[in-house]
Amino acid sequence: MSLDLRPSEALGLWHAATLEHVRVIGPDLTIRQVAILLHIYLAAPPHTVRGLAALLGVTKPVITRALDTMGHMGLVRRVRDERDRRNVVIKRTVEGALFVEKLGDIIILEGRRLAAPEDSQSS
Amino acid sequence: MSLDLRPSEALGLWHAATLEHVRVIGPDLTIRQVAILLHIYLAAPPHTVRGLAALLGVTKPVITRALDTMGHMGLVRRVRDERDRRNVVIKRTVEGALFVEKLGDIIILEGRRLAAPEDSQSS
């Protein structure tokens, strides 16, 4: 499962899907938040603040703030680790899973639509 | 030129490339700014504030601010339209073209790397 994209395909896909993302989802998520959200939903748990900060190369408050925002949107959930109560484990939610699925649909749809670059107004 | 992605491919690519984007480029660009930038560099000119606002479904001040920020980074350039001096035409820059190219490289590289999800630390 390896994708061999040509430059026009890679950028064309990014172009179309990002536009659609802005139109459908709006400005609520930053690039960092998207990266964090996808990692939580696609990589194997457990996920901690410290681990996510190291993964993205950012400071811990960045993760804390992103979890605040996305938690408020219902996309993720914080649970205190009972084995080591200093840790917080980030859990998935049904709403977050639906969100990620929707994002995947946008990417797939825009990938299929790549042949017609001028038809980006429908739906 | 149409891409038929499976859900795991679409989200896996988004996951890897977004993570790498955050790591390499940092927090300077919002999703809206990325969408605007890619449209300027991939869609046929001319590009105007009004046109971009309609394309993304946002108000014109959003575009004005994004052009301020990206212009300050050297990624785009504003030129007054001499035929109708109410209009501003957004022009590409060498620095912006290099930036878009770099983003394309990230996407292509992460697409090729999709088979090994645990090896996202090199380069």
Add this chain to the structure above:
DNA sequence: TCAATGTAATACGGTTCCGTAACGAATGAG
């Protein structure tokens, strides 16, 4: 000439994010 329209920019109050620094809570070694 002068009013009406169109375009982009600016002003405003509010919210969020940024990085650095400081902070409490929990753990574990001595």
Add this chain to the structure above:
DNA sequence: CTCATTCGTTACGGAACCGTATTACATTGA
């Protein structure tokens, strides 16, 4: 028990973004 370490959060000042409303300028047409 004491104290250094680790973890996540909060505080702070500064910057950017948000949407709405307003402004300045150019163009159009009566």
